[in-house]
Amino acid sequence: MDKCRLPLGVEFFDTIRKEQYYYIDKTGLISDLEKRMGKVNLFTRPRRFGKTLNMSMLQCFYELGTDSSLFDGLRIAQDKDLCEQCLGQFPVIFLTLKDVEGLGYCNAEANLSRLMQLEALRHEELKTSDKLLPEELTAYTALCSGLQGEALADSLRLLTQLLARHYEREVVVLIDEYDVPLAKAYHAGYYKEMAALLRTFLGKALKTNSYLYRAVLTGCLRVSKESIFTGLNNFIINTIVDEGAEEYFGFTPDEVDGLMHYYAIEKHASVMKEWYDGYRFGKAEIYCPWDVINYANKLRFNNAAAPEAFWVNTSGNELVQHFVHKADKNTKNELEQLLEGECIEKSLRLDLTYDELDRSIDNLWSVLFTTGYLTTSGGAVNGVYKLKLPNREVREVFLHKIKEWFDNELVRKSYVTNELNQALARGDAVSVEKKLNLIMSRMISIMDTKAKEAQKENFYHGLLLGLLRSEPEWLVLSNAESGDGFSDILVETEDPDTGIVIEVKYAAAFGELDGACKKALEQIRERRYDERLRNEGRTHIYAYAVAFHKKRCRIAVELL
Numbered sequence: 018m019d020k021c022r023l024p025l026g027v028e029f030f031d032t033i034r035k036e037q038y039y040y041i042d043k044t045g046l047i048s049d050l051e052k053r054m055g056k057v058n059l060f061t062r063p064r065r066f067g068k069t070l071n072m073s074m075l076q077c078f079y080e081l082g083t084d085s086s087l088f089d090g091l092r093i094a095q096d097k098d099l100c101e102q103c104l105g106q107f108p109v110i111f112l113t114l115k116d117v118e119g120l121g122y123c124n125a126e127a128n129l130s131r132l133m134q135l136e137a138l139r140h141e142e143l144k145t146s147d148k149l150l151p152e153e154l155t156a157y158t159a160l161c162s163g164l165q166g167e168a169l170a171d172s173l174r175l176l177t178q179l180l181a182r183h184y185e186r187e188v189v190v191l192i193d194e195y196d197v198p199l200a201k202a203y204h205a206g207y208y209k210e211m212a213a214l215l216r217t218f219l220g221k222a223l224k225t226n227s228y229l230y231r232a233v234l235t236g237c238l239r240v241s242k243e244s245i246f247t248g249l250n251n252f253i254i255n256t257i258v259d260e261g262a263e264e265y266f267g268f269t270p271d272e273v274d275g276l277m278h279y280y281a282i283e284k285h286a287s288v289m290k291e292w293y294d295g296y297r298f299g300k301a302e303i304y305c306p307w308d309v310i311n312y313a314n315k316l317r318f319n320n321a322a323a324p325e326a327f328w329v330n331t332s333g334n335e336l337v338q339h340f341v342h343k344a345d346k347n348t349k350n351e352l353e354q355l356l357e358g359e360c361i362e363k364s365l366r367l368d369l370t371y372d373e374l375d376r377s378i379d380n381l382w383s384v385l386f387t388t389g390y391l392t393t394s395g396g397a398v399n400g401v402y403k404l405k406l407p408n409r410e411v412r413e414v415f416l417h418k419i420k421e422w423f424d425n426e427l428v429r430k431s432y433v434t435n436e437l438n439q440a441l442a443r444g445d446a447v448s449v450e451k452k453l454n455l456i457m458s459r460m461i462s463i464m465d466t467k468a469k470e471a472q473k474e475n476f477y478h479g480l481l482l483g484l485l486r487s488e489p490e491w492l493v494l495s496n497a498e499s500g501d502g503f504s505d506i507l508v509e510t511e512d513p514d515t516g517i518v519i520e521v522k523y524a525a526a527f528g529e530l531d532g533a534c535k536k537a538l539e540q541i542r543e544r545r546y547d548e549r550l551r552n553e554g555r556t557h558i559y560a561y562a563v564a565f566h567k568k569r570c571r572i573a574v575e576l577l
Contacts, residue, residue: 020280023314030074034087039279042426043305044073044093046265047078051099051573053261055253057223057232059195061239062257062298063389064268065307065328071265072193079189080109107230107548108180110136110173113193118201122210125198130163133172133405135200137161140176146183146378153179170217177228188229190222196236196393199245203371211368216245225251237388244370256367257387257399263301270294273304277480282316289313292324297392299304305389307331308410323344328389329414337418339379339392348378356415360394360403434487440515442510451571456484457568473496473523477565478505481519500545506547516558518577523565529569530564537562538575547577 023299024038033040034559050058062068078081078093083105088094112132119125120130137160143149144157164172179186195215202211223232223246239256246252255262268276273294277283293308307326315322344352351361374380382404385391392407406412435458440448478495484491485508490511498508499518508517520537525528541547550558562573 019370020317023310023317025310025314028073030070030077031084032537033070038534039276041268042092043067043264043265044074044078044088044091045263047075047103047471048096048099049094049262049265050075050233051103055354056229056251057234057249057284058253058255059234059236059239060255060262061236061265061387063387063484064304065236065331065387066266067304067306069193072113072233072235075189075191076109076111078104079107079231079447080096081107081184087344088266107186107189108140108184109191110176110180111191111193112136112173115194115197117198120205122202122207125202125207125211126165126169126214128171129198129218130169133169133176133484134161134163137176140180140256143183147320148185150181150211150310153182157264167217170214171221173218173222173357174226174228177222177226181228185446188228189230190232191531192219192232193235194236195219195234196238198237199240199371203374208372212244212445216247218236219245220247220249223252233554238371238384239368239387241370255366257298258393259294259366260299263299263303263462264560266304267296268306268309270302270304273309276309278315280317281528282313282320285312285316286402288324292409293328295392295405296389297394297407299394305410305425324409326413328411329410337385340378340385340416343375343381347376352415355391355404355406355417356412360405362401363404364401367395420535434484438488438491439486441514441561442512443557444576446561446572446574449561449574450570453563453570453572454568455482457570458466473565475519477523477563478521481506481521481563497549499549500547502544502546504541504544504546504549507546509550509553509555512557514555514557516547516553516555516557517561518546519548519561519563520546521563521565524571525566527566527569530566530569531573532560533564537564542575 021037021039024033024040027033028199032038048430060068061164077087085100088100088104094100095535114129114132116128117125117132137143137157144154146154146160151156156175159168160172160175173190175192178382178464180188198210198211198215202208223229237252251303269465273289274283274286277286277289289304289309289312292305293312294302296303296305305328310324311327315325341352354361363379363382365386366380367383367387369380369383374384382391386402386404390411391404392540394403394405406415433452437449437452437456440452482493484493485491487508488509494507496503496505497507505517505521506517506519508519518541520541522533522537524533545562547558558577560575560577564571
């Protein structure tokens with residue numbers, strides 16, 4: 018029997034059900050909305066955790082004329098009374114605000130106008146409604162033509178009124194990615210104008226609106242209620258720290274186990290967990306669904322497929338880059354702790370306005386947490402959270418961005434590397450050690466991890482290569498065959514008589530640095546790593562032993 022396809026990039030619930038994609042049942046969200054949540058509900062979760070698919074599911078459930086068979090066999094179908102009361106019983110307005118953006122406010126406003134125009138046209142039954150007053154029909158025609166200014170700000174409320182009057186029943190409003198216009202406006206410099214527009218656009222539709230049955234909003238950030246939801250009562254907010262809806266966004270361990278069993282890829286469970294598990298929503302352990310689906314799909318066709326950073330590669334990761342660039346010495350130390358697998362303690366703000374992000378580095382910690390780059394280890398104590406990197410995937414993006422930051426710093430301060438290389442060329446071990454220790458003291462320590470010793474040596478090896486290759490007139494060779502083996506680094510300097518051999522060692526403790534240097538020099542001599550340089554006619558060859566431990570190094574040199 019053929020297996021169901023995995024829904025790669027498929028965000029429409031009806032498509033998944035009709036075309037028989039693999040689906041993990043999240044319809045319990047509908048029961049919770051009806052039985053214990055508010056009239057207006059906001060769910061904030063990181064991107065790619067199933068928000069849009071859930072919103073599509075809600076539309077398919079509530080909307081008049083829906084295909085009720087879409088829910089056959091699902092959890093919600095067991096609640097006969099609720100289905101009878103709500104399934105296919107309401108007019109629905111469904112908006113996704115992800116494209117409400119532009120280089121300036123006018124462009125963004127025009128995009129919102131077009132979005133409302135398309136949603137109005139989707140309800141073309143209003144055009145010939147005998148339930149609407151003449152002035153309401155005129156208002157609908159104007160809405161279908163595109164509105165601006167105050168009329169646009171009132172358009173969402175207006176459409177709820179028209180639908181409620183036509184169908185003689187209240188309206189369900191679904192708004193996906195509600196915070197994207199604010200984020201785009203913040204980066205483009207028109208935040209205040211966009212916040213003012215959304216405050217009226219959402220406020221009029223969601224506050225004291227007699228035509229509204231229920232509203233659900235989703236986004237990444239819980240934007241301060243005072244900024245766009247002023248005065249809104251009966252407003253339920255469910256964030257990643259709240260209990261009550263944990264299992265509806267993302268996959269639980271049992272759901273991942275079931276998926277891997279279905280596709281017979283259980284032997285990769287430990288890799289799946291290491292790379293894509295680790296999120297904590299409320300009290301639940303959660304996997305990133307986007308990663309799970311992508312990796313499972315690769316394994317279906319290649320049982321030896323390696324894990325990839327699927328989630329982080331769907332974004333430019335500007336937040337991490339912005340954060341790393343603003344890091345001071347204390348922040349760098351905290352990043353080192355996170356990269357070592359440890360926790361840091363932070364007081365977080367879970368409701369922010371975008372224009373507050375740069376006021377404090379602590380605000381950036383808060384945003385990294387709410388957007389999924391950090392997670393909690395247990396609940397908060399007196400408002401203080403224990404934060405950690407959730408998994409291998411996120412750790413990899415931090416490593417990448419930190420390396421990028423360090424490389425940029427070296428380019429900006431090229432005089433430091435120039436002085437280091439000049440000292441190497443003249444055999445000045447004291448200056449080389451001093452310069453290299455200074456460089457490492459300024460960088461974020463990402464080398465002394467729980468990796469094996471050989472992997473740690475690889476990091477320091479790469480660090481030295483980057484520094485040496487900043488010298489444009491030097492030929493720098495890595496792992497080049499020479500003598501009776503492969504030297505870590507060989508350098509042909511601009512001086513045709515001078516060459517450099519470098520052997521890199523990692524010391525498990527600071528007190529072992531001298532011994533590591535001695536071992537490295539013995540290896541250079543015994544395996545005749547200088548042979549290749551001598552065959553090039555170089556007669557003045559320095560043998561460098563470079564031993565590292567965390568942010569410290571020890572240098573020893575011999576003239577061979």
